[in-house]
Amino acid sequence: YDQAVSALEISAHKLGPSLVVLSACGSARSNDVELAGSLATAFLAGGSAQVVATLRPVSDAGALELATRFYRAGGAADPVRVLAAIQASLAETSNTDWPSFAVFGHDVCPKP
Numbered sequence: 001y002d003q004a005v006s007a008l009e010i011s012a013h014k015l016g017p018s019l020v021v022l023s024a025c026g027s028a029r030s031n032d033v034e035l036a037g038s039l040a041t042a043f044l045a046g047g048s049a050q051v052v053a054t055l056r057p058v059s060d061a062g063a064l065e066l067a068t069r070f071y072r073a074g075g076a077a078d079p080v081r082v083l084a085a086i087q088a089s090l091a092e093t094s095n096t097d098w099p100s101f102a103v104f105g106h107d108v109c110p111k112p
Contacts, residue, residue, distance in 0.1 A: 007042035016046030023063040050105035062097025
């Protein structure tokens with residue numbers, strides 16, 4: 001069953017898969033200046049190697065378009081390069097949400 005899970009629970013229970021994609025509004029934001037309470041930080045502390053998260057609020061349509069392109073282009077294998085390529089292509093469209101996404105993590109850009 002579905003239930004709410006806090007950032008503290010994610011990090012404390014080591015609930016971090018290797019890659020997490022958070023397309024919800026401001027998933028990398030926190031009231032803490034060090035982003036300690038953000039979902040992105042919680043997944044990194046919970047063991048995730050990489051987290052794609054949003055820095056600002058995004059529209060459902062814009063997030064869906066970016067996420068769909070991300071997975072279709074193989075983002076799970078190379079999140080940094082794929083996200084950068086998608087953002088470059090979306091910069092030429094009416095999608096205004098593309099700059100809100102970023103990759104956080106460890107060894108985020110391994111050699112191709």
